[in-house]
Amino acid sequence: MHELSRQISTLRAEVDYYKKELAGLRHRTFGLDEIVGESDSIRRLKEDIRKVAPLDVPIFVSGESGSGKELVAHAIHNLSRRMERPMVVVNCGALPANLVESELFGYEAGAFTGARREGRAGKFEMADRTSLFLDEIGDMPMETQVKLLRVIENGVFERVGSNRSRSTNFRLISATNRDLRRLIAEEAFRADLYFRINGVTLRVPPLRERASDIPLLVKHFVQRIGPRIDSKIQRVHPKAVQMLQTLPWPGNVRQLRNVVERTVILAPRDRLARIDSDLLPSEIVATPIGGDSGGSTLMGVPLREARENFEREYLKVQIRRFSGNISKTASFIGMERSALHRKLKLLGMAERRDDDDED
Numbered sequence: 001m002h003e004l005s006r007q008i009s010t011l012r013a014e015v016d017y018y019k020k021e022l023a024g025l026r027h028r029t030f031g032l033d034e035i036v037g038e039s040d041s042i043r044r045l046k047e048d049i050r051k052v053a054p055l056d057v058p059i060f061v062s063g064e065s066g067s068g069k070e071l072v073a074h075a076i077h078n079l080s081r082r083m084e085r086p087m088v089v090v091n092c093g094a095l096p097a098n099l100v101e102s103e104l105f106g107y108e109a110g111a112f113t114g115a116r117r118e119g120r121a122g123k124f125e126m127a128d129r130t131s132l133f134l135d136e137i138g139d140m141p142m143e144t145q146v147k148l149l150r151v152i153e154n155g156v157f158e159r160v161g162s163n164r165s166r167s168t169n170f171r172l173i174s175a176t177n178r179d180l181r182r183l184i185a186e187e188a189f190r191a192d193l194y195f196r197i198n199g200v201t202l203r204v205p206p207l208r209e210r211a212s213d214i215p216l217l218v219k220h221f222v223q224r225i226g227p228r229i230d231s232k233i234q235r236v237h238p239k240a241v242q243m244l245q246t247l248p249w250p251g252n253v254r255q256l257r258n259v260v261e262r263t264v265i266l267a268p269r270d271r272l273a274r275i276d277s278d279l280l281p282s283e284i285v286a287t288p289i290g291g292d293s294g295g296s297t298l299m300g301v302p303l304r305e306a307r308e309n310f311e312r313e314y315l316k317v318q319i320r321r322f323s324g325n326i327s328k329t330a331s332f333i334g335m336e337r338s339a340l341h342r343k344l345k346l347l348g349m350a351e352r353r354d355d356d357d358e359d
């Protein structure tokens, strides 16, 4: 009888979970193709995903907010040997500290007030034989970290309010945009847990380091939003795309997606197949190059220094855009290559890039 009600509760939790998961899956399958980009850093990332996905090692995905960590986690799972079962996802940041444990470990009948009579399976149990994605792991409370460590090491845990040990076997994928080393130094994250979750680290590069991916991403988002809002706009004007490539994108791909979607939604319907720069939201056009440092370092200094600061920021972004290629940068910004070299020297930016051109 007791065993039966336990099984029912496990099944119920599973059904709830699969229902939600299915709703999401109807719209997308997450593979490597979902990760748009052909910059060297994205190619390398995809190559690494392909290599590590089939191994059962724990993967730690690091990267700034909005850079695509969740896409990476799904791609890893979908290329893994555990792909037939849906990956179990826990957002450790979204859960109040007192609920994290019952969510992860599940609970036994009558474990606490408000608990279901028959108890409930937790995510560790549901993730048996599939992948467990612990998102925002940097936000996990210290007490939970200790317990997680034990589950990772032995595959054994107890539901809240129970002495009975259960075993589980999941492949761990975790992610955070927080700096775990710093959290460790501040004693907010356990070093031993860090070493356990981090069989391999995959770093998702911020968008400003791969501005060459922006045209493809813009196209991708335009084509994706179009049918949903019945818009015939097919592409963004090349000038606007070029401008987008010079912005710092602190919110990374998520921010770019929002800008593109908003722009398409707000564009007049008679403007078919193009979006001009003037349709881009003004706050993003007005974002100073180099992020929030731009305004203060320009306004608080004499003109000559301000001009040099601006030139430094401007050139830094442009050079990055062309992956360090001075000839391409020079031709884009309308300068002779030799003049650009002189300028860089003058601004104290000449190091490392004297002989990197292929011409």
Ligand SMILES: Nc1ncnc2c1ncn2[C@@H]1O[C@H](COP(=O)(O)OP(=O)(O)OP(=O)(O)O)[C@@H](O)[C@H]1O
Pocket (backbone or CB within 6 Å): 034, 035, 036, 037, 063, 064, 065, 066, 067, 068, 069, 070, 071, 072, 176, 177, 217, 220, 253, 254, 257
């Ligand atoms: N390379 C990419 N190609 C296509 N879409 C992308 C790419 N990277 C990110 N996105 C899109 O940008 C949005 C943010 O991505 P995601 O949720 O994976 O970021 P994240 O790193 O998990 O962010 P956070 O730290 O805020 O949780 C999503 O809509 C995702 O589909």
Ligand SMILES: [Mg+2]
Pocket (backbone or CB within 6 Å): 069, 070, 135
């Ligand atoms: Mg995320």
